[in-house]
Amino acid sequence: MSAPLRDVAIVAFAQSDHRRRTDDLSEVEMVMPVLHEVLRRTGCETSDIGFTCSGSSDYLAGRAFSFTMALDGVGAWPPISESHVEADGAWALYEAWVKLLTGEADTALVYAYGKSSPGSVRDVLTRQLDPYYLAPLWPDSVALAALQAQALVDAGHTDEAALASIAARRRADASANPHAQLTGARPQGDHVVAPLRTGDCPPIGDGAAAVILAAGDRARELCERPAWIRGMDHRIEAHSLGVRDLTDSPSTRLAAERAGAFARPVDTAELHAPFTSQEVVLTRALGLGDEVRVNPSGGALAANPVMAAGLIRLGEAAAAVHRGDSDRALAHATSGPCLQQNLVAVLEGDPR
Amino acid sequence: MTVTPPPEILRAPLVVEFPFTRSLGPVQSAFLTGLRERVVLGVRTESGKVLVPPVEYDPETAAELRELVEVAATGTVTTWAWNPAPRPGQPLATPFAWVLVRLDGAGTALLHALDAPGPESVRTGMRVRIRWAAERSGAITDIACFEPYEDDAPGPSTGTGEGRPAAHDGEFADPVTGITTPARLDYTYSPGRAQTRYLYGLAERRTVGERCPSCAKVYVPPRGACPTCGVATTDRVEVGPRGTVTTYCVVNIKAKNLDIDVPYVYAHIALDGAGLALHGRIGGIPYDQVRMGLRVEPVWTEGARYPDHYRPTGEPDADYDTYKELL
Numbered sequence A: 001m002s003a004p005l006r007d008v009a010i011v012a013f014a015q016s017d018h019r020r021r022t023d024d025l026s027e028v029e030m031v032m033p034v035l036h037e038v039l040r041r042t043g044c045e046t047s048d049i050g051f052t053c054s055g056s057s058d059y060l061a062g063r064a065f066s067f068t069m070a071l072d073g074v075g076a077w078p079p080i081s082e083s084h085v086e087a088d089g090a091w092a093l094y095e096a097w098v099k100l101l102t103g104e105a106d107t108a109l110v111y112a113y114g115k116s117s118p119g120s121v122r123d124v125l126t127r128q129l130d131p132y133y134l135a136p137l138w139p140d141s142v143a144l145a146a147l148q149a150q151a152l153v154d155a156g157h158t159d160e161a162a163l164a165s166i167a168a169r170r171r172a173d174a175s176a177n178p179h180a181q182l183t184g185a186r187p188q189g190d191h192v193v194a195p196l197r198t199g200d201c202p203p204i205g206d207g208a209a210a211v212i213l214a215a216g217d218r219a220r221e222l223c224e225r226p227a228w229i230r231g232m233d234h235r236i237e238a239h240s241l242g243v244r245d246l247t248d249s250p251s252t253r254l255a256a257e258r259a260g261a262f263a264r265p266v267d268t269a270e271l272h273a274p275f276t277s278q279e280v281v282l283t284r285a286l287g288l289g290d291e292v293r294v295n296p297s298g299g300a301l302a303a304n305p306v307m308a309a310g311l312i313r314l315g316e317a318a319a320a321v322h323r324g325d326s327d328r329a330l331a332h333a334t335s336g337p338c339l340q341q342n343l344v345a346v347l348e349g350d351p352r
Numbered sequence B: 001m002t003v004t005p006p007p008e009i010l011r012a013p014l015v016v017e018f019p020f021t022r023s024l025g026p027v028q029s030a031f032l033t034g035l036r037e038r039v040v041l042g043v044r045t046e047s048g049k050v051l052v053p054p055v056e057y058d059p060e061t062a063a064e065l066r067e068l069v070e071v072a073a074t075g076t077v078t079t080w081a082w083n084p085a086p087r088p089g090q091p092l093a094t095p096f097a098w099v100l101v102r103l104d105g106a107g108t109a110l111l112h113a114l115d116a117p118g119p120e121s122v123r124t125g126m127r128v129r130i131r132w133a134a135e136r137s138g139a140i141t142d143i144a145c146f147e148p149y150e151d152d153a154p155g156p157s158t159g160t161g162e163g164r165p166a167a168h169d170g171e172f173a174d175p176v177t178g179i180t181t182p183a184r185l186d187y188t189y190s191p192g193r194a195q196t197r198y199l200y201g202l203a204e205r206r207t208v209g210e211r212c213p214s215c216a217k218v219y220v221p222p223r224g225a226c227p228t229c230g231v232a233t234t235d236r237v238e239v240g241p242r243g244t245v246t247t248y249c250v251v252n253i254k255a256k257n258l259d260i261d262v263p264y265v266y267a268h269i270a271l272d273g274a275g276l277a278l279h280g281r282i283g284g285i286p287y288d289q290v291r292m293g294l295r296v297e298p299v300w301t302e303g304a305r306y307p308d309h310y311r312p313t314g315e316p317d318a319d320y321d322t323y324k325e326l327l
């Protein structure tokens, strides 16, 4: 992988407190405080931002064109340079990164939000599946993850006890994360879809996140220790679940390779693994050893606002660099059933 | 700033229902028509692998695939997941196992449900067979589910070597060329802070907008944020009830489920004090006499939660300069 054309960094990150319900707030009312917070951290105003890109899905809350309403919170009128992806905000960040690499903008605001509480997110997510062979069967997101988990168990890569210990570790880690929805020790619970128990599944909730990207000297002005994006790539698995080896994630590995993740070891990894079993797949695919801090934020097992949870992984990894907790971090985001599509970014801080 | 305690949260059921009508390519058409005829077809890739369910293009090489073969209605479970609480739309209403099944002769697995008495009776590697739906239309649901099947297992098939499945021309009488997939999602809608207050105002036949604390524009209905300033609108401002038609159109096509005679006029109306126009129907005046600048007021009907329409007040028309910024 060749070096990026320009140095681009994540210079600020903000997120909402993630909650089971936000009936008191519309989407823009949920998003706006996060936008204000991320701007405040850099001292920027909307007019200082060269490009804005967001990620969300109207299906979650069943509100058509809600992403255009959410734009009100940005101050998008008169028209700004703006784009939207109907995907996790990590992919919006990718688009913004490319925009900055071209030199067309020096700063970008990226935000994402998900309001799962108005609907039944397990069922809503079936609508993203193959419309010919899968969607008519309404296989929900937990069911598909459970098929993957059983394949891992059969292959000897994990068992229910090991999955339970991942669940416990992540929620213990999340105790230090004031935004997390699910923290501390909790029972694994019954099988939701076996072999996955309640504890193996992410919480359902609403939330939002935002980051600011900046290029070169602008990044140094806006942030004491920018989290430089050394590489970023995203790859996808074959469409049909039955074609894939569900115990592996070659697309994650390829994206990581293209992002330069294997050139030198990372000290921290934020993995977007909504299910405990998916953390097993990802740590294996990326070859992460015990020396790497995995999901110190608690990850998606502690808060999983759909469409924002991937962007939060990039934000948390960047924030660890900003704080000096990490010098080189890997951030991963996923989309689709059983880790269908995967994005990997490598972030670094300047030497101290 | 007007500070009032937050009103009780409003909630309403919201149903999003949509039948997707999709056309099929030649391979998908043959596969789904085959299911209708209780025949399972796969497609052979350049490398010789048989994909079931078949796709139109090779997932590895992107080559166009057209070589159909017939595989068995029996197969082997490659992974499974016990579903103790079936959800709406799923293949079985009683607890079942989700399964990926590699049919005999196939090199890949197909997702479906397995009807089994309990999780203890399911394992990876178990033999299963298709239970056909009694009524079949050319859809994946023509397979009702799988059921356990005891036989002399032929061993896991790779779909490449021995037991090579027979070629099939994919020709059937009356082939299925498209599918219609109905979908229904149920939501509980909550309008959020600004719109909740607006709706409570309307319930008292008052139109209450919100003012931007930064640029002072009054938004009606309020959406919670000023799109120019990117800040929350806070101050509540009652506007109207009278207003001015800023622009309009004449509707000549009768809308479904709408009991209004055509032609009628639909207009943008800037209520007095509002920073932008809302829209509504104009009544009480012949459609061809409605004009820009016409002064109107809301007409409420018994029990309605919003004005039924707006009618002329009889005042002189507003001067263009008074509403030109609100067009």
Ligand SMILES: [Zn+2]
Binding pocket: B212, B213, B214, B215, B216, B217, B226, B227, B228, B229, B230
């Ligand atoms: Zn304003």
